[in-house]
Amino acid sequence: MAKLRELFGRRLEELLKKHKMKQCELADKLDIDPQSISRMIAGKHFPKEENIEKMITAFNIQPEELFTFSHVADDKELIADINRLISNAPSSKIRMAHKIITALFE
Numbered sequence: 001m002a003k004l005r006e007l008f009g010r011r012l013e014e015l016l017k018k019h020k021m022k023q024c025e026l027a028d029k030l031d032i033d034p035q036s037i038s039r040m041i042a043g044k045h046f047p048k049e050e051n052i053e054k055m056i057t058a059f060n061i062q063p064e065e066l067f068t069f070s071h072v073a074d075d076k077e078l079i080a081d082i083n084r085l086i087s088n089a090p091s092s093k094i095r096m097a098h099k100i101i102t103a104l105f106e
Contacts, residue, residue: 006043007069013041015059015066029058 016026023041027034030051039045047055056063086094 005040005046008046008067009041009043011066011069012037012055015055015061016041019059021058026055026058030054 015021016023023037024034027037030037030047031054032051036045036047040047052063052066056066059066086097089097
């Protein structure tokens with residue numbers, strides 16, 4: 001269950017950013033303590049059923065979108081995505097990506 005809480009927390013954080021909503025705003029819409037939202041994002045707490053329904057309404061999304069964890073990929077998928085991005089990039093961005101990657105691994 002801890003894994004699901006962590007995935008859900010990451011998804012909740014994504015939705016807040018996408019909808020330009022602050023944790024306290026979502027907490028108001030759900031009528032819960034803002035720290036509950038923080039605990040959900042941290043993967044320490046999972047929302048009650050009634051709060052899941054309120055989140056769907058607050059974000060104006062379909063229920064399955066709340067549990068779409070497509071952002072989670074294995075290393076091979078991530079490398080393939082990086083290669084795709086780089087292969088389509090202009091030279092200036094490729095050089096910048098090289099500098100960033102080099103700085104990360106040196």
